[in-house]
Amino acid sequence: MTGTTTATRPNGGTPAAFYRRINLVGVVLVIVLAAAAVPLMGLLEGPSFVDRISVENPTRYDIGIDVTDADRDGWMAIGTARRATSSTFQEIIDQGDVWIFRFRAQGEDGGELRVTRQELERDGWKLTIPDSVGYDLQSKGAAFPP
Helix, strand or coil, rough: CCCCCCCCCCCCCHHHHHHHHHHHHHHHHHHHHHHHHHHHHHHCCCCCCEEEEEECCCCCEEEEEEEEEECCCCEEEEECCCCCCEEEEEEECCCCCCCEEEEEECCEEEEEEEEEEHHHHCCCEEEEECHHHHHHHHHHCCCCCC
């Protein structure tokens, strides 16, 4: 007696059905990955910048300037404003609605100045170091540069 042999695929379907399932899984996987990547794209964007800030330094000191935001979430060095001149600094990270400037010279703290973004914009992104910074530095014994 001869029997009939029937071959069946382990997945129980035809090759076309198998490939359709793989394609469906691939499409779903791509959609899930794309949906997860969209919110992460915002994290990859860098900070925004202000093109330039001009600083008028009426003091007799070369003053180092740092800036931070209202939360004081880290200080960024802007540069050194030469004495009795105006200096322009470019590509400054935008600190948001409130900018806090810190001044120093000859190893001494010259204090801080809090300025709103609205004030900076109104003044054309020009900041004048207060005369009081020079007086404070002098009272702390900071020597005038040669």
